[in-house]
Amino acid sequence: MTSITLPPALLFENVRLLDAASGLDRPDARLLVRDGRIEAIDPAGELPAGIERLDGGGAVLCPGLVDMRVSIGEPGAEYRETVSSAARAAASGGITTIAVLPNTEPVIDDPALVRLLRARGEETGAVTVLPYGAVTKGCRGEELAELGLLREAGAVAFTDGVRAVADARVMRLALSYARGFGATVTQHPEDPALGRGGSATEGELATRLGLPGIPAAAEAILVARDLRLARLSGGRLHIAHVSTAEAVALIRDAKRNGIAVSCDTAPPYFDLNETAIGDFRTYAKLSPPLRPESDRLAICEALADGTIDAIASDHTPRDPDDKRLPFAQASAGGIGLQTLLGVTLARVHDGTLPLPRAIELLTAAPARLLGLETGTLRPGAAADLCLFDPERAWRVAAGQLPGRAQNTPFDGRALEGRVLGTWKNGRRVFGT
Amino acid sequence: MRITEPMTGEPRFFAGLNGGGRHLLGLQGMHPTRIEPFLDLAESYVLLNRSRKTQRDRLRGLTLINLFFEDSTRTRTSFELAGKRLGADVINMSVSTSSVNKGETLLDTAATLNAMRTDLLVVRHGQSGAPALLAQKVDAGVINAGDGTHEHPTQALLDALTIRRRCGRLQGLTVAICGDVAHSRVARSNIHLLTAMGSQVRVVGPPTLVPAAIDQLGVSVHHDMDEGLDGADVVMMLRLQRERMSGGLVPSAREYFRFFGLDAARLGRAKPGALVMHPGPMNRGVEIDSAVADHPEQSVIQEQVEMGVAVRMAVLDMLARAQTGGRPG
Numbered sequence: 001m002t003s004i005t006l007p008p009a010l011l012f013e014n015v016r017l018l019d020a021a022s023g024l025d026r027p028d029a030r031l032l033v034r035d036g037r038i039e040a041i042d043p044a045g046e047l048p049a050g051i052e053r054l055d056g057g058g059a060v061l062c063p064g065l066v067d068m069r070v071s072i073g074e075p076g077a078e079y080r081e082t083v084s085s086a087a088r089a090a091a092s093g094g095i096t097t098i099a100v101l102p103n104t105e106p107v108i109d110d111p112a113l114v115r116l117l118r119a120r121g122e123e124t125g126a127v128t129v130l131p132y133g134a135v136t137k138g139c140r141g142e143e144l145a146e147l148g149l150l151r152e153a154g155a156v157a158f159t160d161g162v163r164a165v166a167d168a169r170v171m172r173l174a175l176s177y178a179r180g181f182g183a184t185v186t187q188h189p190e191d192p193a194l195g196r197g198g199s200a201t202e203g204e205l206a207t208r209l210g211l212p213g214i215p216a217a218a219e220a221i222l223v224a225r226d227l228r229l230a231r232l233s234g235g236r237l238h239i240a241h242v243s244t245a246e247a248v249a250l251i252r253d254a255k256r257n258g259i260a261v262s263c264d265t266a267p268p269y270f271d272l273n274e275t276a277i278g279d280f281r282t283y284a285k286l287s288p289p290l291r292p293e294s295d296r297l298a299i300c301e302a303l304a305d306g307t308i309d310a311i312a313s314d315h316t317p318r319d320p321d322d323k324r325l326p327f328a329q330a331s332a333g334g335i336g337l338q339t340l341l342g343v344t345l346a347r348v349h350d351g352t353l354p355l356p357r358a359i360e361l362l363t364a365a366p367a368r369l370l371g372l373e374t375g376t377l378r379p380g381a382a383a384d385l386c387l388f389d390p391e392r393a394w395r396v397a398a399g400q401l402p403g404r405a406q407n408t409p410f411d412g413r414a415l416e417g418r419v420l421g422t423w424k425n426g427r428r429v430f431g432t
Numbered sequence: 433m434r435i436t437e438p439m440t441g442e443p444r445f446f447a448g449l450n451g452g453g454r455h456l457l458g459l460q461g462m463h464p465t466r467i468e469p470f471l472d473l474a475e476s477y478v479l480l481n482r483s484r485k486t487q488r489d490r491l492r493g494l495t496l497i498n499l500f501f502e503d504s505t506r507t508r509t510s511f512e513l514a515g516k517r518l519g520a521d522v523i524n525m526s527v528s529t530s531s532v533n534k535g536e537t538l539l540d541t542a543a544t545l546n547a548m549r550t551d552l553l554v555v556r557h558g559q560s561g562a563p564a565l566l567a568q569k570v571d572a573g574v575i576n577a578g579d580g581t582h583e584h585p586t587q588a589l590l591d592a593l594t595i596r597r598r599c600g601r602l603q604g605l606t607v608a609i610c611g612d613v614a615h616s617r618v619a620r621s622n623i624h625l626l627t628a629m630g631s632q633v634r635v636v637g638p639p640t641l642v643p644a645a646i647d648q649l650g651v652s653v654h655h656d657m658d659e660g661l662d663g664a665d666v667v668m669m670l671r672l673q674r675e676r677m678s679g680g681l682v683p684s685a686r687e688y689f690r691f692f693g694l695d696a697a698r699l700g701r702a703k704p705g706a707l708v709m710h711p712g713p714m715n716r717g718v719e720i721d722s723a724v725a726d727h728p729e730q731s732v733i734q735e736q737v738e739m740g741v742a743v744r745m746a747v748l749d750m751l752a753r754a755q756t757g758g759r760p761g
Contacts, residue, residue: 204645208460210560210582210617213644280561324539326559328580 015056020360064096064384076105089403094386111153175235245298317405345417488519588621636660
């Protein structure tokens, strides 16, 4: 008979508990963890013998973050990031669950690959890896992948990841067919024909730099089409990393009209604007591209008013060789697991977001969108926890971040809010 | 809140003029107080060249490499001549067909050039920002000889010198830049320089060839050629590349010439005696009619070529001084 050694019971003391799922915001509280699960909040009566105690010093204890948009290099591009290096990066950012995109080599369009990635996540002991299944075979946008079998194997939702489903008929079929399995279809919102060859948002800056532009309307055009397809099909649509004022306005209206749509954004879109690419800084080359300041402000507003449902890191590992190229030839994408919480907290510190709302956007909200039971401090839930000091200052330093890939667009950024510790199923996976 | 400063502020001109930078990557943000003395220096090289004298001690012992990732006989020859007249050891490297195809990156090339102890590096590349990337990695002073659709600073400087010699000034002149502005580095550099010098710049072309928000660069935009040329002192034509037609931006060459080609009748809309310029190579019958291109009084296209050598001598001179800490080479 085998036995799994569980860590001893653990009591967090002197912590501010924040849990959006149960509406909890309690300073100077205690939380008891036993057998990898949350047992009680402010436990009364006798505590188990041999219990470990941890004085949080007034820091915030919230559910481990749920990051609904992450790319890793595995399988196929392990030189960029592996599941285990991504797990280290995630743990350092207080993240205990990641949903990973299917644009790997091979593409995650086969149930066996879904099972493989889930198992690779379990091996790390630090992070739950939830693969998205491809919407179409090979993410080529032509024929539907085996959505039912992928779902059965544990695909958390469906998307062609960094590629938009361009064909309106295919997108309609995907939304309809996925509905039968209760699954969401997630879209990368950029019309591929308008985006082709572009590397920056069309406008004055791209014109000055002589970079091929992508009109901001490429986002709104695809969002508008997909909202209509969602209505037509009755399917559930999720728009990933929205970045423009026009797109959030469309989504806001659609929600009012009862269309089953949700969306997320990523920290670069509410913390940086297009001037970050000035002088051809390829580390700030992202997809979608950074936008003018007016769009950044609109994203902040949409986070505050609830139009945007969640914040995801959009972690996209790249090798230096992918980035040290002329701008138009460099790969798009930036890492974000390590800075997801810190950059989100910048919006708390500048008064744009209340702290409980910020935590909701990073935990309960993405968990709900993905249909997960995690992302809460309710007794009985897995003890996936993040302890952070919202005031502690640090500076992002590329080259010194946990994880393999170092292509952060936030290099040198001073942040307030640092993860002190991360626990997965009651076991400490980050911090000392 | 992290809002990076807009990049329009800090002048990135030489370099040698303020003793700061070592490179000439672009003209955006250059101050007029730096342009006039530079043009004066270039002017002195025009006179030197015409007197058939040389100044071979100026860059003696320095190595100049012409690194061309795109073919350009005209610009490469101009830099080569400029370097040789100042006494530099000039080497031409055409990379378009060799190393790049073997997977060598731009930064591998930079490492190679460093090992060769290059002093001045003239770079032509099809990608915007490539010279800026190289400049971060090489020890040499880098001169942008045209990068993608970004900038071509020496072309704009030679255009300015040509205009100044003919018109006596730049301030207050109306300059019409006509054609494929969207894909033109020449247009961008000229816009930066001429607006800084107080010229009124007009951009003229079909909407598909005028880049987004170009009016933010201080120019007026015209889609009607006659209106754009009306009363202009200078008509600067741009080359229309054939792939713009296959790319669907312009339906055909004959339609383009009908509405945006420069012929004698259209030139008549500009001021009498207006200058006709073209950075070359020309597509006769596409953007410009031969009668206009070869006009004995109004066309200064050959003069632009002459000014090119003088301007590049001045640039090399100035950057060499920055390279060697002010001492002549």
